[in-house]
Amino acid sequence: MSGQAAATLRRQSVSGLPTTRVLSWGRYPKIAHQYVHKPGWNDQVPGILQAAAPGSLLPHGLGRSYGDSCLNDGRQLIDCRRLNRILGFDEASGMIRCESGVSLSDIIDVTLSKGWFLSVTPGTRFVTIGGAVANDVHGKNHHCAGTFGAYVRQIALHRSNDGLVICNAEENPDMLHATIGGLGLTGVIAWADIQLKRVAGPWIDAECEPFESISSFLDLSRDSDGRFEYTVAWLDCFAGKNLRGIFFRGNHSADQGKDFHPRGGPRLPFAMPNWMLNRYSVKAFNKAYYTVHAYKESAEVVPYDSFFYPLDRVRRWNLVYGKNGFLQYQCVIPETRVDALEELLDRIAGSGMGSFLGVLKQFGSAPPAGMLSFPRPGLTIALDFAMRGERTLKLMQTLDEVVQQSGGALYPAKDARMSPALFEASFPHCHDFVSYIDPKMSSSFWRRVMGAR
C-alpha cells in the first residue's frame, strides 16, 4: 500500500508537478497534495478562496485527525497554523476569541494561570481551535459537559461565495450547527468565541480503579458519572474473554498549595521498526500497565497535563507504529447493546492485532452540538491497529459489521477506510449537510464516503 503511494509520489515529482506530502496523525494513507497554502493573516484567506477551483481546498491545522478527514488527495490544503492570534480574552466571563490556528495548548498557557480551563478537552492539547470545532471533539467529561462544540458561542467563517459570515445563536444558527463537526468543509474559520470554565488551579484529584469485566466497568461508570467530572477507562484488548482494564476518574482539585512546573518529555526520533510491535510486546506492555495501575495508590493529586494528556509527553508517539502508520478505530455502540461491544472485543482479541491504546468511555445524553457530531448516548471504544495491509483492513471490516448491525456509529476524525454505507448509517443528516459545504471545499474523506464531486 505505502509502496504504491511512494511510487505515485515519485512519479508525480518526476513529472514536474509540485507535490507536497502531508500526513495525518495515523501516517496512513500516504497522500500527495498539489499545494499547501500557508496564510499568515486572515486578510489573505479570501484571496486564496477566490483563486481556487471548485472543490479543491481544505483547511488543515495540526493534523491530529488520524485518517484522511484532514487530507485532500491531489488537491490543496490551507495550513491554518500561522493564523494563531488570540484576539481577546475576558477574564471576568471566561470568553476567549481565537483565530482558527490557535492550539488548545496556547489557550491553556494563557488562561490556566488566571483560573480558566477548557470546558471540554480531547486527549491531546496539540489540536487547533479549527480542528476542535470541525470534529466537534469530546473529552473525559462528555457525560456531564457534552462536546467542544457546545461551548462555541460564535464563529466568523470565510466563505468563498459570501465573504465573512458571522454565525451564532441568532445569526445563521444553521451554519453554526453545520460548521461544528463539519469536517472543515463549510469554510475557513477566521475566529471563534469559546466559553471556558472556572477552575481552582492546575491540579486534578484523580483515582484509578481496576475492573475485570464489562459489567463491572458499567457499574463503575454509573457509580462515578454523578460524582466525577472526568471518567475514562483504559482497556487491555488482549485479555480476551476475561476482559480487564483500569478505570480513571477525576475532578478539578481545590488544592492550590503546590507549585506547578510543566515538564518536558522525550520525542521519538524516527519511525520504529515494524517488528518491535507484535502481539508479545504489546501483551507484555498491557500486562505491565495493568499491574502498575492496579496496585498503585488509587487516589492522588496529579497535574492536569498528566491526567488529560499522558500521550503528549512523548512527542511524535505515532511513530511507534512504524513507517506504515496505523489506523484508529473509534465507534460508539448503543448502551443497550453491550453484547455487540463484547462481540467486537472478541473479534479483536481473536485477531491478535490490538494494541496498547484501548480506551472505553460512556457518553452522556447531551444533544449533539453539530449536524455531523459523532458523540451520542452509548459506549465508545477507541483502539489502535498498526497498518499491516489487507489483514488489518479486513479485521476492521468485520468490526464495521458489528457496529452497523448494533445501530452504532464510526468517528470520521479517526477513520481512513469506512464504507459510504456505514457513514450514511452513522450520520443520517449527511445529505442535509451537503447544502452547507463551501463550493471550494472538499476532502479525501468526503469524496470517499459521499462520492467524488
Next chain:
Amino acid sequence: MSESTEAGRVKPPTGSFFAMKKIIVLGATSSIALEVQRQLARRGCQLLLVGRAPERLAEIQADLVVWGAKQVLTYSADLAVIQQHVGLMEFCRRAFFDFDTVLLAYGSMRNQKDCETSIEALREELQVNFVSAAALLTLFAADLERRRAGCLAAITSVAGDRGRRSNYVYGASKGALSLFLQGLRSRLHPVGVRVITIKPGPVQTPMTDHLPNSARFADPKEVGCDIANALESRSPDVLYTPRIWRYVMTAVQQIPETIFKRLAF
C-alpha cells in the same frame, strides 16, 4: 508537519528585571518577530510594534495583550522608506521615550535571478535589508548613546557569512548589515550600549516557503525563543540560532575560495 508547535516549548515567565523592559520591534509582522514578541509578552514586557499594515498590527496587539504584555503600542510606517524614519523617532520620543531595547526584524528575500537581471530589484533588496536598516540603527544608536544604556539588536542571516551563487544579493545585504553592527558594537561598547547581531539559519517563514526542503527548516518558535532569551541575557554579541549554525558557518568559512567558487549552492 505536525510536531513544530511543540518544539521549543517556551520558558516560563522569569524575574521582574525583564518585566520592566520597553522594547521597540521594527518589522513587527515578520514571522520571527511574531514569535519573539510572544515570548516578550509572556514575560510582561512593554512593546512598541512598528510595521506596514495597521490592521495586522492591531491583530498582534490584541494577541500580545492576552499573552501578558503590560502595554502594547503600534505605529505603522514603511521602514524601507528613510523619509518615514523621522516620524517614527518623534513618536518614540513622545509615546515610548524610555525604551531600552530595539529589535530590528524586517527584511526581504527576493529571487536571486531577478536581482541579477534587474538593477531595480537589486537596489530594492539592498535598500530594504541594508540601507534603511543602517539608517534606523544610526538614529536609535544616537539616542541610546546619549543615554549611555540600552540594547540594539538586528536580525541578519547566516547567508551573510559567505557569498553563495544561489542568493548572494540577499547574502550581501545581510552581510553588510552584520559588518555594520560589528562596527556599531565597537563604537557603543564604551558607553555601555549593547549591540546584538542575530543570525538565524533557514527558518520556516513565508519568506522561505517556496524554497525546496522548507519543511526541514527551523521552527520560528524555537528561533523566537532564542532571540528573546538573548535580549534578556548579557551575552552573546553574535547569536546563531538554532545554535548548530555557529559551528556550520565556522566550518563553511574555512573552505578555501578556490574550492568554494566551484560549489553549486
